[in-house]
Amino acid sequence: MSIQSNNNSRNGAGSTVGQNNDIYNIVLLIVDIVILVFKFWLTIIEETVKLFTTRPQANVSGQFVLITGAGHGMGKEMALQYAGIGAKVICWDINDQTNSQTVKEIKQAGGTAYGYVCNVVKREDIMELASRIRKEHGFVSVVVNNAGIMPCHPLLEHTEQETRLMYDINVLAHYWIIQAFLPDMIERNEGSIVALSSCAGLFGLANLVPYCGTKFAVRGYMAALAEELRQKNPQTNIKLTTIYPYMIDTGLCKNPRYRFPNAMKLISPKDAAASIIEAQRQGLEEAAIPRHFVAVEKLGRLIPRKAMRLVNDFLDTGVDTDKM
Numbered sequence: 001m002s003i004q005s006n007n008n009s010r011n012g013a014g015s016t017v018g019q020n021n022d023i024y025n026i027v028l029l030i031v032d033i034v035i036l037v038f039k040f041w042l043t044i045i046e047e048t049v050k051l052f053t054t055r056p057q058a059n060v061s062g063q064f065v066l067i068t069g070a071g072h073g074m075g076k077e078m079a080l081q082y083a084g085i086g087a088k089v090i091c092w093d094i095n096d097q098t099n100s101q102t103v104k105e106i107k108q109a110g111g112t113a114y115g116y117v118c119n120v121v122k123r124e125d126i127m128e129l130a131s132r133i134r135k136e137h138g139f140v141s142v143v144v145n146n147a148g149i150m151p152c153h154p155l156l157e158h159t160e161q162e163t164r165l166m167y168d169i170n171v172l173a174h175y176w177i178i179q180a181f182l183p184d185m186i187e188r189n190e191g192s193i194v195a196l197s198s199c200a201g202l203f204g205l206a207n208l209v210p211y212c213g214t215k216f217a218v219r220g221y222m223a224a225l226a227e228e229l230r231q232k233n234p235q236t237n238i239k240l241t242t243i244y245p246y247m248i249d250t251g252l253c254k255n256p257r258y259r260f261p262n263a264m265k266l267i268s269p270k271d272a273a274a275s276i277i278e279a280q281r282q283g284l285e286e287a288a289i290p291r292h293f294v295a296v297e298k299l300g301r302l303i304p305r306k307a308m309r310l311v312n313d314f315l316d317t318g319v320d321t322d323k324m
């Protein structure tokens with residue numbers, strides 16, 4: 001009898017402790033929710049204000065900036081412009097001749113540049129070159145994954161070889177280069193990685209099925225990497241910037257098509273490069289060229305696809321096959 005009453009009182013004490021724990025956990029949850037709601041709206045206000053203010057740009061003078069595909073197009077323009085604001089530019093390209101020409105032009109203008117031939121599909125070459133650069137120059141502050149190719153025709157006409165090569169250059173090479181340079185950035189908790197996606201990474205476009213796949217992949221892995229870095233270190237100072245250019249006048253887009261050439265004409269590589277450098281220096285996570293395309297894509301997702309297709313048909317803008 002006495003043993004039973006002891007158990008009863010012990011059970012009673014246990015359930016009181018359990019109830020106190022429950023109340024404590026509920027209070028904690030409510031506090032968490034209040035903090036979340038407060039911070040959520042504060043961040044929305046802060047980010048909205050930032051949209052209408054000029055963001056400060058990080059100084060890259062004296063820092064090493066590595067650009068892939070520096071021999072032509074936007075890569076070349078970025079190399080020239082980064083050098084123009086005092087960065088020491090490391091130019092990578094598969095094409096020795098055009099890459100050397102970029103380096104020469106930078107040096108002639110009084111800048112600092114180093115050229116390396118690199119086929120970015122070769123992981124071993126990337127790793128070897130990265131450790132050579134580390135020894136010769138030290139820390140690389142900014143890495144721009146720019147080199148890319150864009151075969152443009154219907155999916156059924158894409159060969160296996162060109163499709164695989166496109167993924168190798170436009171996506172896998174980015175992983176190898178990040179694996180080569182990110183560890184130093186993590187160690188120093190600084191640095192910046194820029195990846196060239198495309199408007200073809202925001203919208204699905206005819207004749208560009210595999211290309212769109214590669215550019216959506218860039219968008220996806222950059223978002224995932226940002227999350228990985230943030231979870232590893234909530235105070236991370238490593239900036240990731242994904243760029244979504246519209247059609248740029250580099251020759252990559254062989255048969256552009258538009259109904260309103262004045263409103264939607266090709267953008268000059270000079271202007272595109274300036275826009276990319278500004279986005280990197282401002283530490284933007286995403287930047288389209290022109291900037292409002294990211295907002296258009298977000299808005300487009302809220303609208304039924306059928307309605308968006310009416311707008312697409314009206315604008316009639318895209319790329320025709322390069323096999324014409």
Ligand SMILES: NC(=O)c1ccc[n+]([C@@H]2O[C@H](COP(=O)([O-])OP(=O)(O)OC[C@H]3O[C@@H](n4cnc5c(N)ncnc54)[C@H](O)[C@@H]3O)[C@@H](O)[C@H]2O)c1
Binds near residue numbers: 095169
């Ligand atoms: N031009 C556009 O309309 C446009 C639009 C959106 C996105 N983009 C993207 O921007 C980036 C640059 O485009 P661009 O128009 O300046 O290109 P581009 O063709 O003018 O220049 C690309 C450079 O990359 C180099 N390259 C190609 N394969 C390589 C490899 N395996 N290893 C090393 N270097 C290699 C080329 O030699 C060339 O110098 C690409 O990723 C492209 O997909 C371009």
